[in-house]
Amino acid sequence: MYYAPPPIRTGFIKRLFKLYLDLYHHRQSLFLMARRDTLLRIKGTLLGPLWLLAQPLFLLLVYSFVFSGIMKISFRPDGGSGDFALYLFAALVPFSALQDGLQRASSSLMENRDLLLKTQMPAIVFPAVAAISTLVQELIGLFILIMAAWVMGYVPGITLFLLPVMIGLRLLLTFALAPVVAILSVFVKDVGQVIPMLMLALFFTTPIIYPLEMIPADYRPIIESNPMTWLVQAYRSIILESQWPVDNLLVLGAACLVLLGATGMLFMRLQHRAKDFL
Amino acid sequence: MNAIQARHLSKHYRQYARPLDLFKEWLLRRPFHAEVKALAPIDLNIEKGATFGVIGDNGAGKSTLLKLLAGTLPPSTGTLQIEGRKSAILELGSGFHPEFSGLENIRLACSVLGLSAAETSQRMPDIIAFSELGDAVHRPVKSYSSGMFVRLAFSVVTSIEPDVLIVDEALSVGDALFQKKSMDRMMRFRDEQRTLVFCSHNLYQVKELCEQAIWLEAGVVKAQGDSATVVDDYQDYVRARQSARPNSQRVTPEMDAVSDVYLHEVSLEGGIDTAEGVPLFRFGDPFAIKVRAEIGSRPVEDVHIGLILIRNDGLQVYGVSTLIDQCNLLPIEGTTHGVRLVFDPLMLMSGDYALEAWLLDRSGLHVYDSRPICCQFRVRHESSEVGLVKMAHQWEPVA
Numbered sequence: 001m002y003y004a005p006p007p008i009r010t011g012f013i014k015r016l017f018k019l020y021l022d023l024y025h026h027r028q029s030l031f032l033m034a035r036r037d038t039l040l041r042i043k044g045t046l047l048g049p050l051w052l053l054a055q056p057l058f059l060l061l062v063y064s065f066v067f068s069g070i071m072k073i074s075f076r077p078d079g080g081s082g083d084f085a086l087y088l089f090a091a092l093v094p095f096s097a098l099q100d101g102l103q104r105a106s107s108s109l110m111e112n113r114d115l116l117l118k119t120q121m122p123a124i125v126f127p128a129v130a131a132i133s134t135l136v137q138e139l140i141g142l143f144i145l146i147m148a149a150w151v152m153g154y155v156p157g158i159t160l161f162l163l164p165v166m167i168g169l170r171l172l173l174t175f176a177l178a179p180v181v182a183i184l185s186v187f188v189k190d191v192g193q194v195i196p197m198l199m200l201a202l203f204f205t206t207p208i209i210y211p212l213e214m215i216p217a218d219y220r221p222i223i224e225s226n227p228m229t230w231l232v233q234a235y236r237s238i239i240l241e242s243q244w245p246v247d248n249l250l251v252l253g254a255a256c257l258v259l260l261g262a263t264g265m266l267f268m269r270l271q272h273r274a275k276d277f278l
Numbered sequence: 279m280n281a282i283q284a285r286h287l288s289k290h291y292r293q294y295a296r297p298l299d300l301f302k303e304w305l306l307r308r309p310f311h312a313e314v315k316a317l318a319p320i321d322l323n324i325e326k327g328a329t330f331g332v333i334g335d336n337g338a339g340k341s342t343l344l345k346l347l348a349g350t351l352p353p354s355t356g357t358l359q360i361e362g363r364k365s366a367i368l369e370l371g372s373g374f375h376p377e378f379s380g381l382e383n384i385r386l387a388c389s390v391l392g393l394s395a396a397e398t399s400q401r402m403p404d405i406i407a408f409s410e411l412g413d414a415v416h417r418p419v420k421s422y423s424s425g426m427f428v429r430l431a432f433s434v435v436t437s438i439e440p441d442v443l444i445v446d447e448a449l450s451v452g453d454a455l456f457q458k459k460s461m462d463r464m465m466r467f468r469d470e471q472r473t474l475v476f477c478s479h480n481l482y483q484v485k486e487l488c489e490q491a492i493w494l495e496a497g498v499v500k501a502q503g504d505s506a507t508v509v510d511d512y513q514d515y516v517r518a519r520q521s522a523r524p525n526s527q528r529v530t531p532e533m534d535a536v537s538d539v540y541l542h543e544v545s546l547e548g549g550i551d552t553a554e555g556v557p558l559f560r561f562g563d564p565f566a567i568k569v570r571a572e573i574g575s576r577p578v579e580d581v582h583i584g585l586i587l588i589r590n591d592g593l594q595v596y597g598v599s600t601l602i603d604q605c606n607l608l609p610i611e612g613t614t615h616g617v618r619l620v621f622d623p624l625m626l627m628s629g630d631y632a633l634e635a636w637l638l639d640r641s642g643l644h645v646y647d648s649r650p651i652c653c654q655f656r657v658r659h660e661s662s663e664v665g666l667v668k669m670a671h672q673w674e675p676v677a
Contacts, residue, residue, distance in 0.1 A: 028389045028394065028395060029386065029389040029390050032385060032386045032389050033386065036375060036378065036382070036386065039378075040375070042375060043377055044377075095306040113375070114369060114373060115372050115373040115390065117350055117351075117368075118343070118345075118350060118368040118369040118372040119350065119366070119373065119390050119391070120348065120349055120350060120366065120392075121369070121390055121392075136673050187297065187299070187300060188297050188300075190297075251581075272352040273292075274535075275350075275351060275352075276291045276292065
């Protein structure tokens with residue numbers, strides 16, 4: 001093995017590739033840690049795995065009451081409150097998974113300080129664990145959603161086979177954002193405070209509690225430049241509308257690639273100095 | 279062949295007073311930090327199969343050096359080359375989670391150390407047996423005593439068999455029996471011709487376990503070489519610093535201003551000159567102190583010499599006087615009298631020592647003259663015995 005001060009400019013793609021290759025080498029630790037994180041939240045609780053969904057389910061009730069019951073927003077012309085709840089939940093599940101992942105990522109390096117400084121685990125593992133540990137919660141949410149949709153007459157179509165790809169993209173998006181949040185939180189503790197605010201802004205600029213069609217044409221570009229818009233719309237097409245969201249997948253895939261490159265570069269440049277700050 | 283080769287390896291940190299300084303530096307492109315030098319550039323050649331000790335005070339840079347060797351900290355300058363698979367025990371139980379059972383913690387810890395699931399399962403019985411936990415491995419770690427915790431942690435880290443093992447103060451844990459077991463494991467490791475880098479406050483262990491050692495002081499290498507020499511030098515240094523009575527501040531007893539009775543000479547005979555100007559004696563060599571005194575108009579029975587051997591931490595090793603032993607000074611010429619105090623063989627163990635000399639009257643109460651600290655000398659012994667002096671002994675069959 002050979003260590004030298006990291007070269008700054010040479011072989012960017014190669015180093016980026018190596019950064020993510022490290023994840024593959026440590027896939028077993030990654031899996032065990034993600035499992036531990038997931039189990040930790042439900043260990044010793046009465047409701048167990050249901051707690052993973054407590055917050056989204058609670059939001060579902062409140063939002064359905066306010067936006068469907070009171071403000072009469074609906075996603076389809078003939079849709080009632082149940083219909084609204086389904087559309088809302090289809091977007092809420094991936095969104096809360098992403099939100100949760102980023103929130104965990106923001107403290108991931110600090111919480112795993114010992115492992116980071118005292119073992120040979122590469123730093124990128126920790127935000128990756130934060131992203132992956134949201135998977136179980138999303139799967140349970142999606143299962144409930146699909147069952148409920150079925151009961152309410154939305155017979156799942158063949159497009160449901162695309163769901164794993166969708167989940168993969170959602171994970172990739174979370175993972176693409178997690179390293180930035182993680183590394184910046186080390187340098188500036190304020191990031192942990194800013195994340196909830198940013199997530200709130202993201203929540204309302206994503207068509208989650210309102211249909212995309214409601215947005216005035218002037219604001220469309222803003223909403224459409226948000227990758228989350230493409231994400232939640234794709235979930236709805238696949239689960240509720242039996243449509244192939246090809247555009248969404250392409251846009252999301254491209255966004256993930258760009259983000260992975262950009263955040264990976266930032267992470268690589270800062271990860272060594274971050275250790276001095278922990 | 280070298281297992282570890284470091285060239286000009288160093289580490290310094292940037293310390294920012296406030297998080298804002300980080301941004302100022304980034305925006306203004308001017309330094310807004312204090313540079314903290316944790317480790318000055320260091321060169322290391324550690325041969326394959328060697329054991330290498332790192333000693334020094336807290337905060338001397340030992341852990342920084344080990345972290346650099348382990349690769350968990352990137353060096354600020356220099357290069358490091360390590361041959362073979364390496365593993366580091368920088369802390370016991372890193373990443374252990376109290377809510378999970380011992381078994382689950384073993385799995386993750388092994389995985390972090392780079393073992394596959396199959397390798398972990400294969401070693402699991404050994405790990406559990408070595409940790410002496412028995413059925414407790416199924417209980418959450420939070421229910422463990424601290425002894426159980428370190429035993430588990432140690433069992434995990436030593437179950438791996440790397441070519442190069444870096445250990446930071448991990449051995450001094452657990453009860454005496456377990457310490458013995460873990461020491462044996464380190465010895466076996468050494469006997470298997472694996473390379474071991476070892477840092478401990480237990481200097482005896484370093485001396486015994488390591489062939490080579492390095493002594494760090496405030497991030498700078500103070501001494502490097504044969505472990506016995508380095509450890510002895512460090513011990514001398516520690517004792518000198520711990521001494522409650524610094525040499526220069528000793529209060530000299532009030533002297534008879536007009537006395538014609540005074541110490542003329544106190545000197546050591548023999549010894550090898552060292553670079554620091556302190557004579558070096560080997561354990562078992564003959565050792566003699568020569569004292570000359572002016573007794574003036576006093577009768578010879580009324581002037582006695584007392585000598586005390588003092589270690590550099592202020593400990594009085596042995597003191598005796600001509601008064602106690604009922605002997606007299608012998609005339610040399612005129613009123614000058616003298617005597618030799620001979621220790622043959624010298625039974626002192628390694629350390630830095632000095633003499634205290636007193637010129638007393640026959641009551642032993644009046645002090646004519648004294649030399650508080652004089653004739654510093656150094657003793658080195660080769661064997662593994664520890665302590666201050668060799669004591670007469672024999673081993674006998676048990677009835």
